[in-house]
Amino acid sequence: MDFYYGLAQIIGVHTLLGLSAYILLLTGQVSLAQAGFFAIGAYVAGMLTVLTGWPLLPALAVGGLVGAAVACAVGFPALRVRGLMLVIATLAFGEGVRLFFFNFDYQIARGDLRVGPLGGEGFRQIRYFPENGWTTLEVMLFIWAIVATVMAVLWWFDRSRYGAVLRAVGEDEVAAQSVGINLTAVKVSAMTIGGAIAGIGGGLYAHYTTHIEHTSFNILVATFALAYPIVGGLASVFGTLAAVVFVQGFLIEGLRFLGDWRNLLFGALIVLAMNLRPHGLIDARVLARLARAFGGGRRA
Amino acid sequence: MLELHQVSRHFGGVRAVDALSLAVGEGEIVGLIGPNGSGKSTTVNLVSGLFPLTSGRILFRGQDLASVPVHRRLGLGIARTFQNIRLFGHLTVWQNLWVAQNSPEDRARRGFLARWLGGSAGVRREIGELLEFAGLAPKQDELAANLAFGEQRRLELARALATRPKLLLLDEPAAGMNSEEIGQLRERILKLRGRGVTILLVEHVMELVMGVTDRIAVLNFGQKIAEGTPAAIQADPAVRKAYLGGEATS
Numbered sequence: 211m212d213f214y215y216g217l218a219q220i221i222g223v224h225t226l227l228g229l230s231a232y233i234l235l236l237t238g239q240v241s242l243a244q245a246g247f248f249a250i251g252a253y254v255a256g257m258l259t260v261l262t263g264w265p266l267l268p269a270l271a272v273g274g275l276v277g278a279a280v281a282c283a284v285g286f287p288a289l290r291v292r293g294l295m296l297v298i299a300t301l302a303f304g305e306g307v308r309l310f311f312f313n314f315d316y317q318i319a320r321g322d323l324r325v326g327p328l329g330g331e332g333f334r335q336i337r338y339f340p341e342n343g344w345t346t347l348e349v350m351l352f353i354w355a356i357v358a359t360v361m362a363v364l365w366w367f368d369r370s371r372y373g374a375v376l377r378a379v380g381e382d383e384v385a386a387q388s389v390g391i392n393l394t395a396v397k398v399s400a401m402t403i404g405g406a407i408a409g410i411g412g413g414l415y416a417h418y419t420t421h422i423e424h425t426s427f428n429i430l431v432a433t434f435a436l437a438y439p440i441v442g443g444l445a446s447v448f449g450t451l452a453a454v455v456f457v458q459g460f461l462i463e464g465l466r467f468l469g470d471w472r473n474l475l476f477g478a479l480i481v482l483a484m485n486l487r488p489h490g491l492i493d494a495r496v497l498a499r500l501a502r503a504f505g506g507g508r509r510a
Numbered sequence: 511m512l513e514l515h516q517v518s519r520h521f522g523g524v525r526a527v528d529a530l531s532l533a534v535g536e537g538e539i540v541g542l543i544g545p546n547g548s549g550k551s552t553t554v555n556l557v558s559g560l561f562p563l564t565s566g567r568i569l570f571r572g573q574d575l576a577s578v579p580v581h582r583r584l585g586l587g588i589a590r591t592f593q594n595i596r597l598f599g600h601l602t603v604w605q606n607l608w609v610a611q612n613s614p615e616d617r618a619r620r621g622f623l624a625r626w627l628g629g630s631a632g633v634r635r636e637i638g639e640l641l642e643f644a645g646l647a648p649k650q651d652e653l654a655a656n657l658a659f660g661e662q663r664r665l666e667l668a669r670a671l672a673t674r675p676k677l678l679l680l681d682e683p684a685a686g687m688n689s690e691e692i693g694q695l696r697e698r699i700l701k702l703r704g705r706g707v708t709i710l711l712v713e714h715v716m717e718l719v720m721g722v723t724d725r726i727a728v729l730n731f732g733q734k735i736a737e738g739t740p741a742a743i744q745a746d747p748a749v750r751k752a753y754l755g756g757e758a759t760s
Contacts, residue, residue, distance in 0.1 A: 381598045
């Protein structure tokens, strides 16, 4: 059973990673910086519980806040450029963060062993969960409580005027400006919220794996962050969740029996999924059908 | 209200707008006509701030607009529609109006959170009125992309009005409309004048321009070749030659 709990943990954390890119994608911005915010949240939260002995929840919150603050600071210059330039700028940022942690040493003595990040060796022994006797099931439920909360908040954002404004900017920047929408403010706010979500996700990631290093936050992770909402569709937060389940649950774990062939099939299936469902796994039509099934056609 | 002083905009060697001076008074409806490529839409883009000026000055209520970014011009009370309709197609009709409520009045009246997250009774009533004005009330939950062409034009007008403009720039609002729709558009423009909205109307359709404007300026190759009342413009030989051509008798 622990295997499935572990898988559910991965899916939960990757959902947060994908959602951090989702909100920015609503404004039409493609960012490869999400792995960077994820790394910052992971290191900050990990250092707080390991080095200062903070409880987990405030450590996660601070990880999220630092992720948000960095995202906001990066967003101002980065979001002034668009399209491919933004992709390159955010890629550079993400790699910069990774290389920073590659060179980052900050260890203190704890009894007869030293704890804390140690450059290329990584940051080992983030043992908050085992030290406090959490079972895999409890960790999984904790992660999902946070994922559910974040999804609920984003779902609500999506239906608020703010969500409509994000989508308006994503659709037509010129028209959005000319009805008085401040493009920079809207994009930076989305980037900041995305940074917070990635930071929280990173903090959770650091604690369930207990060991992080710079390669855990490479360009592949940034690509996954972007791929989830794109494969899942931007109609709602559930698209991202569906895509993570599809990729992590089915493509990576479900096809493990194929051995080396899995990686070949992996790419092919993603391309196939995008061709069969060009508006994402969960598109507006699926949502409408679900709403009718569960909401009893309240709006009809 | 709006003053253009010797305004020019060059694209490479092309003088899209060349030393144009024009004044629009409070409450006036001024028409801007001219053949294709004469600089009408460029003028609208210069006033709304999408292009910077090559030279000259644009004043709105005495304030120089040069350093005012696009989204802030709306805050001053300048709104516009686009020649090639630019709606938010994947938002509903209602949402298209919702996101446009960015006027200083709306900012002052509602708290930050209420403005960004909420849809209060006041907001719903105002949007309801705009939908009524544009004749789109039954379509409020449709996606804007699914509307018929004429409905999209009406929605764009309503969206511009949702920003509570003092000066409305209409860029060929009648393009592609049939004569009945043009009649309705004229009614709407006259209603807006009744509410004190100043309008700069860029239009090809003479039926509309001659019917609603107080004054008309004629552009040709970026320069103003005539300005006067609709009757005077129709009689002006230079205008007939440059623009009305064979249609001059209509």
